[in-house]
Amino acid sequence: MINPFVTRRQLLSGACCVGLGMAVGVAAETTESGTIDVEPYPRDANEALARLKLGNQRFIDDKPRHAHEKASWRSLLVESQKPYATIIGCSDSRVPPELIFDVGFGDLFTIRIAGNIIAEDVIGSLQYAVAHLHTHLVIVMGHEGCGAVTATVDEMLSKTKELKHIESLIKSIKPGLKMLNLKQDRDSLLRAAVEANVRWSIQELLALPGAKRALRDKRVTLIGAVYELNTGHVRFLG
Numbered sequence: 001m002i003n004p005f006v007t008r009r010q011l012l013s014g015a016c017c018v019g020l021g022m023a024v025g026v027a028a029e030t031t032e033s034g035t036i037d038v039e040p041y042p043r044d045a046n047e048a049l050a051r052l053k054l055g056n057q058r059f060i061d062d063k064p065r066h067a068h069e070k071a072s073w074r075s076l077l078v079e080s081q082k083p084y085a086t087i088i089g090c091s092d093s094r095v096p097p098e099l100i101f102d103v104g105f106g107d108l109f110t111i112r113i114a115g116n117i118i119a120e121d122v123i124g125s126l127q128y129a130v131a132h133l134h135t136h137l138v139i140v141m142g143h144e145g146c147g148a149v150t151a152t153v154d155e156m157l158s159k160t161k162e163l164k165h166i167e168s169l170i171k172s173i174k175p176g177l178k179m180l181n182l183k184q185d186r187d188s189l190l191r192a193a194v195e196a197n198v199r200w201s202i203q204e205l206l207a208l209p210g211a212k213r214a215l216r217d218k219r220v221t222l223i224g225a226v227y228e229l230n231t232g233h234v235r236f237l238g
């Protein structure tokens with residue numbers, strides 16, 4: 001339990017932590033009894049990743065705690081935000097990052113676009129998250145059954161054409177799939193294509209000078225992942 005009179009800004013900036021004997025930052029939320037639960041803000045990308053993995057396990061086990069949803073918590077976020085990870089994910093309705101990782105308001109900076117492609121505006125959003133919000137962890141998360149990836153594979157197989165702006169998505173995805181064996185069975189091909197697309201997005205990010213610097217200076221950790229629709233498991237790529 002902490003002093004409920006700590007200001008929102010102090011809570012989000014971690015300024016109250018010295019008195020609390022905590023390392024860096026806190027996450028707080030009023031419980032049913034009126035006390036405030038505290039949770040240390042992740043000190044680095046490893047801690048942030050560990051927290052997301054724990055949340056994903058709760059989600060898989062069907063035991064989500066739905067933290068950081070109540071009005072008391074949201075009120076702390078009115079003045080500012082301090083998300084501890086950025087997720088570049090797909091727009092698909094079946095892959096909402098906050099639910100998959102059992103986190104709440106203010107925890108994640110999410111950038112969602114069909115096929116989790118690295119478009120110019122995605123880069124701008126990511127730059128904002130890293131430069132201004134200082135998220136240490138960036139995850140590119142693809143998913144099984146991705147329609148954008150499937151459309152790209154189908155076009156590579158049958159030379160079909162999609163609508164103009166869907167073609168634009170396919171054009172972004174296609175270079176990352178060029179090494180795939182198109183003759184393997186369809187399920188294996190689509191699974192491989194989803195993972196290859198995540199790796200391609202990461203490769204595109206790594207080619208950006210700003211991203212290179214951030215990674216070299218260890219300000220950011222960049223990691224790929226694939227969400228499995230059947231199990232709910234997020235498989236992180238090595």
Ligand SMILES: [Zn+2]
Pocket residue numbers: 090091092114115116143145146147148149
């Ligand atoms: Zn998708």
